[in-house]
Amino acid sequence: xxxxxxxISFATIIFIVLKQKTKxxxxxxxxxxxxxxxxxxxxxxxxxxxxxDIEIRYLHQLYPDYKIDINAEQAALLRHETIIxxxxxxxxxxxxxxxxxxDEVFTYQFAYGSKxxxxxxxxxxxxxxxxxxxxxxxxxxxxxxxxPEFCKNFEQTAYYAQMNYMAPIYSFGTSTAAGYKESEIRDxxxxxxxxxxxxxxxxx
Amino acid sequence: xxxxxxxISFATIIFIVLKQKTKxxxxxxxxxxxxxxxxxxxxxxxxxxxxxDIEIRYLHQLYPDYKIDINAEQAALLRHETIIxxxxxxxxxxxxxxxxxxDEVFTYQFAYGSKxxxxxxxxxxxxxxxxxxxxxxxxxxxxxxxxPEFCKNFEQTAYYAQMNYMAPIYSFGTSTAAGYKESEIRDxxxxxxxxxxxxxxxxx
Numbered sequence: 001x002x003x004x005x006x007x008i009s010f011a012t013i014i015f016i017v018l019k020q021k022t023k024x025x026x027x028x029x030x031x032x033x034x035x036x037x038x039x040x041x042x043x044x045x046x047x048x049x050x051x052x053d054i055e056i057r058y059l060h061q062l063y064p065d066y067k068i069d070i071n072a073e074q075a076a077l078l079r080h081e082t083i084i085x086x087x088x089x090x091x092x093x094x095x096x097x098x099x100x101x102x103d104e105v106f107t108y109q110f111a112y113g114s115k116x117x118x119x120x121x122x123x124x125x126x127x128x129x130x131x132x133x134x135x136x137x138x139x140x141x142x143x144x145x146x147x148p149e150f151c152k153n154f155e156q157t158a159y160y161a162q163m164n165y166m167a168p169i170y171s172f173g174t175s176t177a178a179g180y181k182e183s184e185i186r187d188x189x190x191x192x193x194x195x196x197x198x199x200x201x202x203x204x
Numbered sequence: 205x206x207x208x209x210x211x212i213s214f215a216t217i218i219f220i221v222l223k224q225k226t227k228x229x230x231x232x233x234x235x236x237x238x239x240x241x242x243x244x245x246x247x248x249x250x251x252x253x254x255x256x257d258i259e260i261r262y263l264h265q266l267y268p269d270y271k272i273d274i275n276a277e278q279a280a281l282l283r284h285e286t287i288i289x290x291x292x293x294x295x296x297x298x299x300x301x302x303x304x305x306x307d308e309v310f311t312y313q314f315a316y317g318s319k320x321x322x323x324x325x326x327x328x329x330x331x332x333x334x335x336x337x338x339x340x341x342x343x344x345x346x347x348x349x350x351x352p353e354f355c356k357n358f359e360q361t362a363y364y365a366q367m368n369y370m371a372p373i374y375s376f377g378t379s380t381a382a383g384y385k386e387s388e389i390r391d392x393x394x395x396x397x398x399x400x401x402x403x404x405x406x407x408x
Contacts, residue, residue, distance in 0.1 A: 096304035
């Protein structure tokens with residue numbers, strides 16, 4: 001009896017320790033055609049399988065009219081330690097809805113300003129899918145630049161808000177239009193989700 | 205009489221030559237708060253003073269609901285040899301409406317694809333205003349990167365559509381919020397417009 005009671009306590013302690021390691025995260029999904037997406041959907045579904053206490057906000061479902069509820073978005077940001085942005089690479093950047101989210105939500109005296117910097121110290125993590133293969137993203141490739149070169153506007157946005165810009169997580173070859181098979185894309189999405197979950201679990 | 209007739213013909217020829225040098229240009233304005241803008245309005249007004257045969261499309265006035273008329277925009281693009289994008293720098297990039305314009309208008313089989321590349325050879329010119337001063341846009345400055353580093357997504361978009369990416373035209377210190385006087389901003393806008401008009405007149 002005494003022995004059993006000790007065991008339960010120990011399990012409870014382990015549970016609490018694990019819970020503390022997995023900080024609350026907010027997943028902002030910026031995808032205008034999520035219903036047609038294989039990769040982004042699969043990544044989100046994989047992430048949801050883990051007990052990570054993640055809040056997911058689907059921007060296009062919340063704001064099909066592009067009228068962002070600034071207060072709701074700012075309140076959501078304040079609830080979390082880590083903000084993940086999940087999206088497909090559209091024209092070497094995020095879809096417009098995500099840029100609108102920044103334009104509207106990262107306001108003076110919230111994201112910056114004398115009474116701002118409300119997001120200071122929070123983690124900022126880009127997580128996106130790139131349709132084309134990796135080898136095209138180099139000076140001599142079709143897309144001429146490496147992926148991090150296309151992320152600098154977001155990187156500096158994070159710095160300006162005094163957030164912690166984490167290394168972006170991205171997967172290449174995730175588009176059927178680029179000739180990839182659905183099964184292949186699903187495998188890549190699973191691998192992507194694994195890296196993302198691991199990054200979240202390793203946060204201090 | 206003969207002499208006078210000769211003079212008129214000569215003037216006509218000069219006029220035709222100048223007209224041919226100033227190719228038709230499309231000015232796409234992406235500014236959600238143009239009515240409040242000093243710099244962008246002043247640039248546009250200055251440009252309009254010149255006989256440049258420019259068509260101006262104010263995206264936010266045309267599409268306050270963010271529902272872009274793709275056919276109308278593609279037709280407008282086909283009417284011109286030079287496409288200018290006029291906007292204020294928002295979070296190290298263009299306002300969301302302009303990104304939406306690319307996401308929606310630069311479609312497969314129009315901007316690219318086996319039957320696409322309809323914009324091939326057209327000039328692509330970014331023209332924008334930056335609120336903060338120039339010295340902040342460097343590694344040791346508040347914004348850490350030079351402006352061209354924030355333009356690579358647009359630059360590569362132009363390359364992918366086989367357009368001619370021209371050197372962007374931009375002006376620093378154009379925001380009253382950053383402490384600049386209205387008169388100072390107007391002067392900068394005039395200088396900016398002069399460079400823009402000159403670039404258009406020098407197009408082959």
